[in-house]
Amino acid sequence: MVPRPFRVKTVIQETHDTATLDLQPENPEEEFSFSPGQFNMLYVFGIGEVPISISGSSNGSDGFFHTIRDVGKVTHALINLRPGEKVGLRGPFGNPWPIEEGKGKDVVIMAGGIGLAPLRPALYALISRRDQYGDISLLYGSRTKEDLLFHPEFEIWKKKHGIQVKDTIDTGDRSWKGNVGVVTTLVSRVSFDPSNCIAMICGPEIMMKFSVLELVHAGLAEKNIYITMERNMKCAVGFCGHCQFGPAFICKDGPVFRYDRIKPFISTREL
Amino acid sequence: MKTLESVLIKHPFFENLDEPYLKLITGCAANVKFESGQFIYRQGEEANQFYIIRQGKVALEVCPPGKTPVTVQTVNEGEILGWAWLVPPYRCHFDAQATELTRAIALDGKCLRQKCEEDIKLGYELLKRLLPAIGRTMEATRLQLVDVYGKRD
Numbered sequence: 001m002v003p004r005p006f007r008v009k010t011v012i013q014e015t016h017d018t019a020t021l022d023l024q025p026e027n028p029e030e031e032f033s034f035s036p037g038q039f040n041m042l043y044v045f046g047i048g049e050v051p052i053s054i055s056g057s058s059n060g061s062d063g064f065f066h067t068i069r070d071v072g073k074v075t076h077a078l079i080n081l082r083p084g085e086k087v088g089l090r091g092p093f094g095n096p097w098p099i100e101e102g103k104g105k106d107v108v109i110m111a112g113g114i115g116l117a118p119l120r121p122a123l124y125a126l127i128s129r130r131d132q133y134g135d136i137s138l139l140y141g142s143r144t145k146e147d148l149l150f151h152p153e154f155e156i157w158k159k160k161h162g163i164q165v166k167d168t169i170d171t172g173d174r175s176w177k178g179n180v181g182v183v184t185t186l187v188s189r190v191s192f193d194p195s196n197c198i199a200m201i202c203g204p205e206i207m208m209k210f211s212v213l214e215l216v217h218a219g220l221a222e223k224n225i226y227i228t229m230e231r232n233m234k235c236a237v238g239f240c241g242h243c244q245f246g247p248a249f250i251c252k253d254g255p256v257f258r259y260d261r262i263k264p265f266i267s268t269r270e271l
Numbered sequence: 272m273k274t275l276e277s278v279l280i281k282h283p284f285f286e287n288l289d290e291p292y293l294k295l296i297t298g299c300a301a302n303v304k305f306e307s308g309q310f311i312y313r314q315g316e317e318a319n320q321f322y323i324i325r326q327g328k329v330a331l332e333v334c335p336p337g338k339t340p341v342t343v344q345t346v347n348e349g350e351i352l353g354w355a356w357l358v359p360p361y362r363c364h365f366d367a368q369a370t371e372l373t374r375a376i377a378l379d380g381k382c383l384r385q386k387c388e389e390d391i392k393l394g395y396e397l398l399k400r401l402l403p404a405i406g407r408t409m410e411a412t413r414l415q416l417v418d419v420y421g422k423r424d
Contacts, residue, residue, distance in 0.1 A: 071422055112419065112420060113419075113420035141420070142420060143418070143420040143421065147420065168345075170415045170418070170420070171341055171342065171343060171415070172330075172341070172342040173339055173340065173341065173342065174330075174332075174339070174340060174342070176342065177328075177370050177371070178345075179328075179345045179347070180330065180331075180342045180343060180344055180345045181344050181345060181411055181415075182411045182414045182415060184411070184414075185407075185411060188349075189347060203419070203420075204419040204420065206414065206417060206419050207414070207419050207420075210410070210414060
């Protein structure tokens, strides 16, 4: 429960309002590991603490990448940290994406906006054992072309690892030659066997709701669809109840859930 | 070389359509090609055709006065472009521009409209097929309006 000190090694400016922090443990003796989908609580001293998904392992060191969008006081402070500055870190928390369950199957990953950040480690994990999976698709929706995350990696995922990468933006100008429209329109543009496939979705809840509908329409069973939920978190270990979602706590029982298990609560307004 | 009928029969839009109707529709169809940057139709023009995109991509644009054009949707391979041919006042609502070399089957909507008036079953069959596409477009538009990726209050 006590934050451990980490230092910012580098700051990668991803978009106008999103940055990736490479955080290294101050004590290099400490060992850290995480599973794709897990999150850490990042504490900016004197300002506050927020849950941030891990967006990758730092290359050749013990650190983590955290991709953060400037949406409030703490996230604003986080993305304005400079190399060498210190933060507190608790974690990793939560359960992971179903990487093992996907073995021998096709995998569809659907992300919207900053939702690609928690899915990137899942994609890395699939790529690291590429021969154990069938067709892998990444369907990514964003607001504008300037908001696309990790865009330079798309070509590598496509060409080097044979991932079907399709991206789309909500509106564009003539300089954009790609797709315009909502992310759900991309489902029919990739090939997968719905009877032997799992899907992982992360993004705003409305986007996830319609993505599930589209995947079910394409033949995927609800039990093979996983989504990640987000609620206000405080303790991150299931004590405080801030992130209670129906009978579950997002921090402890999630953030990744099998869709059919939380479906009744998704459309409950008060939750 | 594939005949127009063999292409149309495999397209989901015409799935399970009675053969005589398919023959009639094939009679109203032609292969067309658009170079990158070429306009397929402009907003306000008579909507006398619709297209089945076989290859390429088409951007639907609105051009607010004094501003640069905004693309609101792209139509890709296998998808249908245009539905205004079946709905009064039969005018195009957007500019449609090929963003890359695009091959399509153009269908004479004006002719089909007349055939639908004469044969209500054909009209119903076409509406049944077109309505889900319009519904999907409307649903997508609502999601775009919600601005799901925008910052929350």
